Amino acid sequence: xAGRSPVDRGLSGGLRAWLDDELAEAAGKAxxxxxxxxxxxxxxxxxxxxADLGRPLAITGAAARQALVRVLFRQLVxxxxxxxxxxxxxxxxxxxxxxxxxxxxxxxxPPAARATLRREVTAAGRAMAADLPALPPSxxxxxxxxxxxxxxxxxxxxxxxxxxxxxxxxxxxxxxCLVDVRAGEPLDEHRHDRRYLALxxxxxxxxxxxxxxxxxxxxGHLETDDPTDExxxxxxxxxxxxxxxxxxxxxxxxxxxxx
Amino acid sequence: MSGxxxxxxxxxPQALPRSAALTDLLLxxxxxxxxxxxxxxxxxxELERHLCSARLPQRVRVTGYLLRTVLxxxxxxxxxxxxxxxxxxxxxxRRAVGLRGVRSCVEAGGGAPAxxxxxxxxxxxxxxxxxxGRPGGLxxxxxxxxxxxxxxxxxxxxxxxxxxxSAIEWPRLGAxxxxxxxxxxxxxxxxxxxxxxxxxxxxxxxxxxxxxLTMLPGHPTVVSRAELGLAALAAxxxxxxxxxxxxxxxxxxxxxxxxxxRALALPVDGALLEETAGAVARVVTSMxxxxxxxx
Numbered sequence: 001x002a003g004r005s006p007v008d009r010g011l012s013g014g015l016r017a018w019l020d021d022e023l024a025e026a027a028g029k030a031x032x033x034x035x036x037x038x039x040x041x042x043x044x045x046x047x048x049x050x051a052d053l054g055r056p057l058a059i060t061g062a063a064a065r066q067a068l069v070r071v072l073f074r075q076l077v078x079x080x081x082x083x084x085x086x087x088x089x090x091x092x093x094x095x096x097x098x099x100x101x102x103x104x105x106x107x108x109x110p111p112a113a114r115a116t117l118r119r120e121v122t123a124a125g126r127a128m129a130a131d132l133p134a135l136p137p138s139x140x141x142x143x144x145x146x147x148x149x150x151x152x153x154x155x156x157x158x159x160x161x162x163x164x165x166x167x168x169x170x171x172x173x174x175x176x177c178l179v180d181v182r183a184g185e186p187l188d189e190h191r192h193d194r195r196y197l198a199l200x201x202x203x204x205x206x207x208x209x210x211x212x213x214x215x216x217x218x219x220g221h222l223e224t225d226d227p228t229d230e231x232x233x234x235x236x237x238x239x240x241x242x243x244x245x246x247x248x249x250x251x252x253x254x255x256x257x258x259x
Numbered sequence: 260m261s262g263x264x265x266x267x268x269x270x271x272p273q274a275l276p277r278s279a280a281l282t283d284l285l286l287x288x289x290x291x292x293x294x295x296x297x298x299x300x301x302x303x304x305e306l307e308r309h310l311c312s313a314r315l316p317q318r319v320r321v322t323g324y325l326l327r328t329v330l331x332x333x334x335x336x337x338x339x340x341x342x343x344x345x346x347x348x349x350x351x352x353r354r355a356v357g358l359r360g361v362r363s364c365v366e367a368g369g370g371a372p373a374x375x376x377x378x379x380x381x382x383x384x385x386x387x388x389x390x391x392g393r394p395g396g397l398x399x400x401x402x403x404x405x406x407x408x409x410x411x412x413x414x415x416x417x418x419x420x421x422x423x424x425s426a427i428e429w430p431r432l433g434a435x436x437x438x439x440x441x442x443x444x445x446x447x448x449x450x451x452x453x454x455x456x457x458x459x460x461x462x463x464x465x466x467x468x469x470x471x472l473t474m475l476p477g478h479p480t481v482v483s484r485a486e487l488g489l490a491a492l493a494a495x496x497x498x499x500x501x502x503x504x505x506x507x508x509x510x511x512x513x514x515x516x517x518x519x520x521r522a523l524a525l526p527v528d529g530a531l532l533e534e535t536a537g538a539v540a541r542v543v544t545s546m547x548x549x550x551x552x553x554x
Binding site for chain 1: 272273274275276277278332371372373404405406407408410411412413414418421422424477479480516518
């Protein structure tokens with residue numbers, strides 16, 4: 001605990017005021033009163049899964065792999081075990097929100113692609129089981145921990161989901177650790193994702209997380225950041241640019257990014 | 260969005276820990292209790308008359324979810340399944356299982372919600388396997404699930420329970436705090452309408468009626484006042500009292516949105532009851548003749 005940063009109680013409010021100011025104009029352009037939803041994928045412009053009401057989901061193979069690995073990770077955190085990684089992941093995903101559509105895509109894959117996916121998910125499951133220690137319940141593990149930060153009078157909503165959140169809510173010191181599981185390769189944009197997760201956590205919890213990590217089971221690798229004020233400011237800039245781009249370009253017709 | 264725009268009290272965004280601020284909110288504030296002097300019988304008659312005029316072809320259960328869906332701000336398109344017959348799912352189960360887990364922790368004076376939820380799931384599965392659950396009930400459904408699917412259920416419930424457990428300074432609420440089993444309902448049989456208000460925690464207070472806490476997804480919206488008012492309305496209109504909760508009408512309803520870290524406390528007064536009754540009437544009117552009935 002001694003190494004964790006004291007919480008600057010004015011930080012969250014300052015970031016919120018900054019975002020409210022910057023987003024007010026862009027939010028005003030969003031038509032129909034529908035909130036403009038921002039999540040980490042919309043920051044990169046190439047969401048893995050795009051949903052548009054009344055149209056079928058477009059789910060890529062990478063998105064399916066990501067969804068399967070995440071549900072396996074969740075199972076591991078909760079039960080401490082994975083038996084048949086691919087089959088477990090499919091069974092778990094079938095019951096999850098959105099999961100049925102992903103399972104359907106997996107089932108429709110050509111045999112070779114399905115075999116590759118099975119191999120990748122199995123390897124990831126084995127790696128996670130080897131890498132992840134049993135988490136003490138006293139760390140208050142929360143899987144698929146969602147955050148939702150309304151801004152500009154609710155016209156813009158920042159959403160983020162951590163694969164895992166640990167730790168008591170903050171008091172005098174930052175105390176929450178967030179983990180994002182990535183089935184693929186490490187990418188530069190994942191650093192931006194960590195900053196975005198940290199920003200949304202700060203806005204909602206009133207304190208930044210003490211650590212944000214991206215875990216890559218494929219490599220048994222963990223990238224970690226202890227968010228600084230500069231990281232949070234960088235995330236604000238990224239969010240503002242993304243919202244201005246989306247509000248100006250497509251308004252309420254913009255696709256909604258999910259997962 | 261901090262609550263002031265919704266005509267209630269929120270918590271200071273800079274307050275840390277949030278659990279202290281939320282507990283202060285539950286224990287503080289006067290509230291009116293007994294509906295702030297409103298003519299509750301008259302309100303019940305007026306609401307029932309209005310609901311009857313909608314001539315619903317099927318029964319309707321007015322819930323917070325329905326209020327959000329019908330009266331809430333437009334939402335981004337999602338591929339959620341449209342409203343349909345109830346089906347068990349991890350999302351549908353998390354509150355029921357999570358509440359049992361939190362209740363275990365409260366009764367034990369501590370513990371870890373994840374451990375309590377694990378025990379709850381195991382108990383329910385065992386009940387289902389012994390054939391003790393009713394057909395189609397939660398234990399029966401859980402007993403049919405394989406380990407990976409049960410893990411998803413347990414994960415959802417454990418996250419939900421942990422959010423509630425860490426939101427409150429429980430020892431300050433006293434021994435008579437009631438977790439779960441406090442939902443309120445009022446039925447207007449002639450109108451085929453049932454008004455259901457969710458209550459996750461019922462907090463007796465030394466002065467005035469109890470405070471009711473409800474944990475909600477996302478963040479507060481313009482419809483949150485009415486959503487929180489449902490339990491107060493159902494209780495005020497003579498609905499069944501909460502199990503073991505005595506007959507005192509709530510003085511305060513408090514919403515807690517853990518995803519956004521927001522809270523909203525509303526005194527139960529005539530304005531809240533009348534506003535909520537109006538929202539219920541608008542929902543039912545808008546549903547008349549639609550396929551949403553009986554959902």
